[in-house]
Amino acid sequence: MDVGDHAAGTGHVPVMLGRVLELLGPALEAAGPSRAPVYLDATLGLGGHAEAVLEAHPRALLIGLDRDTTALERSARRLERFGDRVRLEHAVYDELPGVLERAGLPTVDAALFDLGVSSPQLDEADRGFAYSYDAPLDMRMDRSQRLTAAEVVNEYPPAELARILREYGEERFAQRIASAIVRERERAPLDSTRRLADLVRTSIPAATRRTGGNPAKRTFQALRIEVNGELDILRRALPAALGALPVGGRIVVLSYHSLEDRIVKRVLAAEAADTTPPGLPVALPEHRPRFRLLTRGAEPASAEETTTNPRAESVRLRAAERLREAS
Template sequence: MNDQSGDLPDRAADTAADTAADTAAPPRELDDIHTPILIDRIAELLAPALGAPDAVYVDATLGMAGHALRMLTDHPQLRLIGVDRDPQALQIAGARIHAAGFADRAHLVHAVNDELSAVIADLALRSDGTVNAVLFDLGVSSLQLDRTERGFAYSVDAPLDMRMDPTAPLTAAEVVNTYSVSELVRILRQYGEEKFAPRIASAIDRRRTAAPLASSAELVELIRSSIPAAARRTGGHPGKRTFQALRIEVNDELGTVRRAVPAAMDALAVDGRIVVMSFHSLEDRIVKQEFVARSTSTTPLDLPMDLPGHDPEFRLVTRGMQAPSAAEIVQNPRANSAKLRAAQRIRSAA
């Protein structure tokens, strides 16, 4: 994994007031921010875990603090740990939390969310080292999509960047210009489910031999010319799958989920809850497997009752995967692929 946030001792942990003070001018109006996806359902799922006087809520993908502000409003004694790898998102979140009057209850941390164990231990907000609830809102944020200079969107021309943390070393330009053809094929197939991966990878290789690819428009045109005309007429924008694959590779998104979700579950107090919202099947599969494993007895099947310490640590709160309503998708088309799962700790770890 590429270190996205620097060495752990250098990790920034500030109150929301400090974060807001460091922001000379937020890059967009604070009241011009969309309502987070599935916010009412997420608030409902987390509410039973957040009623304790010393409750701690971890927003592991803070973004612009839409979910966090709802939880702080609903639970007046709640303390927030907000984690994000994107410094710009942390600045906006800090300004919004400060403006809402919640700065004294919020601790914002610049880190990748697979560092949750160390973040929680460093802050030590509860004497037993646990937290009461964790939320993951995975994938690329609206801030990152809407800022064209970040290079996430295939519909506008921008530098090939795609870093969620602009201080991280690996960019999409480096991937397309330095990875071998076989590595590019693997990434496009595995992360983008792109059936024309060999064609696109070969075209990239021919193009970069003449000059490095530098912009999203160059890459989109190359992808378009690599895909048969008949295939271009269906399935949406031809660059969608390649851009998704590059973004996942640049930010090690799947590896981060594999590490972060178990760490979050380990940190939960008894009766604590974890909610994960993902946006493509690869992420959702990782979450489902971890939730099922932790909510299944490890007692051998031929024994009549659970052995001590082998009964499930968690129970599933949602029945399978939940999706947004048709009305919410109409209101916010980005909600279309959202997949929501939740689990609750029912006993301490053995």
Template sequence: MAQRPAEQLHVPVLLERCLELMAPALAEDGAVAVDATLGMGGHSEALLRRFPRLQLVAVDRDPQAHALAGARLARFAGRFHPVHTTYDRIPEALAELGFGDADAVLFDLGVSSLQLDQRERGFAYSYDAPLDMRMDSTAPRTAEDVVNGYSEAELRRILRDWGEERFAARIARAVVERRAQAPLRTTGELVEVVRAAVPQGAQHRKGHPAKQTFQALRIEVNEELDVLRRAIPAALDSVRVGGRVVAMSYHSLEDRIVKQAFARGATSTAPKGFPVELEEHKPTLRILTRGTETPTPREIDENPRAASARLRAVERIRPAIRHTAPNTTRYEA
């Protein structure tokens, strides 16, 4: 069966609000925006259409996302600049393309609809598929490697820390016992192990009993939180004074990282009791959202996966310090 076009597969989350928050930074001709999570190109397409002189750098680690979004956005050749890399390398992607500062950066974090809906990629607990979960299909480590290769203590740690799983110890022990008989190869086999390990009375308190286990494995396989901890400061360092960074997250671990990075930049660094706030101690960011903003009921009806989205945004009000990291791969639009 032929793959449907990207625009038919995905409804961008909080699209109008994202555009509204970025618009003041993108008003000038030749403005540069970074879509740090290209996915299927919904947010990128909206940005390119809304701002007809915008230059857009589109980052994603998933080659399949680049293929689908590249076809969708081919008509914007010359203004659409895709780069195959992780979003902690935004400064290097900009430099490679010959851009200096960005005017706005957008993050739509977490697993994409493309990745969830393609059964063979193994992200979803509702389908029986190979235990893969790689966002970048060229990366060496899969969920199967983690499930069958990590020690019981390591499995317990990632289930507890990345999945916030109450029954991490029971699930880790059950996985180790099951794999001693035969390696776990599929999502269905893993779901069976989790169901057997989680007490019956707790099976549906937070939705599917394997939801948090799958979240933990996906984060571990893709090093998502480690990359995000580097990515938010890198994005903040990449925007000019007056530039904006907008981030949508879908679970508390992501949102906490975003919130803390934004709060650090919006807080004075003057020592406590210091009589005068020097220029270098003044905040570098201004927070644009009050707490987190969430999708409207209508948006959730149109796209139920948007229900857990939490949006935060900041504006740079003082210059940044630069950081660098290697290794980006540019895709031709």
């Protein structure tokens, strides 16, 4: 779930829950009576989607991953009543092959990726994800890792800072902001979210500050992506998850900004393409699409949901189903 203009106290509401259940349900039902269907929640968070899937499919087993130990502890309590149907792992989702190997599961029937920042990370001010709180510049999803946002802003070279803001935040004033950060850190290390947010605001033109929400939003997104390696991990994780699906298996991905959605779109489109060389009179079986897309483009949340759950405002959902095994 991605950072937006977060309002404390909204509570945790799983995004597009009904649509996720609708799309993943057929794959879980198709597993047959001989074995329990397996549901992979690659970004467990507080376990809202997982709880709903386990309730809707009483035979299903859950493999739940999260790099955030706080989220895992909370979801473990929430899902305790499901007993041995639940297996939770402290892992990043690109570690999926190793997780499945340890679990003795060659495949999963359904998989969900709910990308971005989770509710616990937003709701705990001291995590440093939200520009609406004053907190240490941290932004680590996994607090056991070394790299923090403070290290990025205080130690990265100016050109690298500008690149991160431009590429990961799609910030058109990246160079101005990076230069301001460098000047400020020469006086004293930048160590708080409020100082950084104020610095960003004063670094961009006044006319720009009056539109488009909090001007620090793009900078905070860029730093968070860099600290957590989100895009590189996603590029590795999606093919691994698709490779773990059997014929009839389904995947749903919820993205919260264009950089994530672009990666998801590209990976799913490649899997859904017929790669028969042009000019041949018939499609070659080994070049037929391995997946079919289950959505027309990226689906947004309904107006009703975005009204009741502001965190759903930027979501884009894509889904696919495996048609055949890889050649």
